[in-house]
């Protein structure tokens with residue numbers, strides 16, 4: 068594996084001849100470049116219409132800079148955990164955010180990589196489905212998943228999807244894939260748990276939080292059996308894993324049923340509530 072890295076870096080380096088040819092003739096030395104790089108090159112091409120020596124020298128230096136940029140853009144792709152792509156196989160669509168890993172900036176790669184690997188939580192499966200439904204930020208209040216995931220049922224009135232299911236949906240249903248780790252949305256204390264699947268919410272946990280001086284509770288339901296590790300009265304930190312996505316209770320497939328309860332009792336739309344509060348620091 069080690070010798071591949073220098074080899075691929077080296078192969079991405081244009082030769083002096085290629086650089087000079089690109090400058091003189093206004094064509095690109097390397098065809099496979101990101102759009103940002105391409106626009107820089109077309110600037111270069113314009114500059115070389117009057118081939119003064121100084122301008123050529125400037126262009127050559129600038130092209131070297133472009134080459135360096137090319138390397139630095141390529142490096143994160145090489146640095147990505149080689150196992151990561153396999154962990155997001157189910158969402159390998161062209162619009163999948165994982166596709167941006169190879170061209171993203173260093174900062175966004177670092178954040179996104181955390182969302183797609185299981186390095187932090189080795190005993191749990193990674194998300195198999197992601198979606199651009201929201202953007203999580205690592206602040207005091209977060210979404211129940213590190214990255215955007217499909218949301219299949221919204222908060223509010225609905226036709227009951229199963230016998231015994233309610234006609235008013237008190238939360239949202241989130242679908243990152245079975246066994247995906249679910250995280251606490253804020254610091255808090257565990258109010259209620261069910262370790263066993265006895266219908267209704269199945270294996271679930273309720274956590275009480277104080278947000279802007281008000282009691283707000285979060286509910287995480289239908290978790291997989293054996294995944295819950297919290298106990299009543301236990302303090303919880305934001306981002307702490309509370310359990311895994313499962314299919315316990317009255318559930319028609321593996322998903323997280325997630326509620327936000329104002330004053331600990333009144334359901335509010337979790338999507339709206341979190342969208343207003345999960346912000347960049």
Ligand SMILES: [Zn+2]
Pocket residue numbers: 220236238239240323324325
């Ligand atoms: Zn639900």
